[in-house]
């Protein structure tokens with residue numbers, strides 16, 4: 001019988017996860033299908049138990065359900081540390097994972113960037129920064145979090161210190177911070193459509209040994225990445241994190257190697273890029 005997968009969220013109409021996963025199932029000839037379901041916060045528990053009872057293979061969770069899911073599913077240590085679940089697997093009980101940070105890790109490794117022992121400057125301290133910071137700290141990176149609202153950077157760094165010592169600061173000494181970093185990850189909304197002309201850093205502040213990863217994916221080549229190229233730095237575009245977070249969920253559910261190129265193509269078609 002066909003296995004059903006899905007994404008729960010509210011709103012959900014904009015989600016490109018069905019395109020990404022259905023392209024992968026189709027490529028591999030798997031008898032599976034993936035749909036988007038509008039689920040509001042107070043129905044999450046019923047929806048998860050209902051999906052499990054109906055034999056769903058697994059689900060992704062998006063806004064506003066990721067934090068609340070921690071109270072319902074058996075979350076793995078990284079999802080617990082991040083404080084959010086975006087992937088639920090129904091094979092044994094109801095296991096929760098967070099593949100957002102894994103997506104970023106895979107996007108870096110895909111470009112041959114070493115994480116263990118690297119000095120990573122994360123700009124931003126919101127939801128995405130949190131997922132990436134905990135994942136990369138767990139993988140042995142030395143993390144500095146720099147954020148416009150300094151207090152949020154301090155708080156995140158303090159929490160990260162449970163995994164590995166980390167620093168938190170504001171944005172005023174960005175140049176010095178970049179000089180002593182191997183990897184810069186932009187986790188702010190700066191440079192995102194419609195504010196395409198904005199950047200968190202300029203070429204004069206960067207160096208050629210730096211890897212600059214902008215997780216903003218609309219546009220793909222952000223102002224920050226243009227500046228990074230001018231400085232001779234290695235650049236990584238944001239859609240790869242999105243593709244790999246889906247690919248890791250696919251791997252958790254099916255135990256099958258995900259067709260990442262097909263998933264990326266489906267995403268770019270969906271984004272109309």
Ligand code: NAP
Nearest residue numbers: 124125126127128129148149187188189192215238241242
């Ligand atoms: P969020 O929780 O709302 O966090 C936004 C962050 O941006 C905060 O740290 C905020 O600083 C900072 N910020 C906003 N405007 C700024 C400005 N003008 N100058 C400096 N900092 C500013 O958002 P999020 O969910 O983490 O998402 C952040 C970005 O990542 C979005 O562009 C989103 O599309 C992208 N994203 C990409 C992926 C992917 O798979 N590629 C996944 C998730 C998110 P304050 O704390 O000072 O407000």
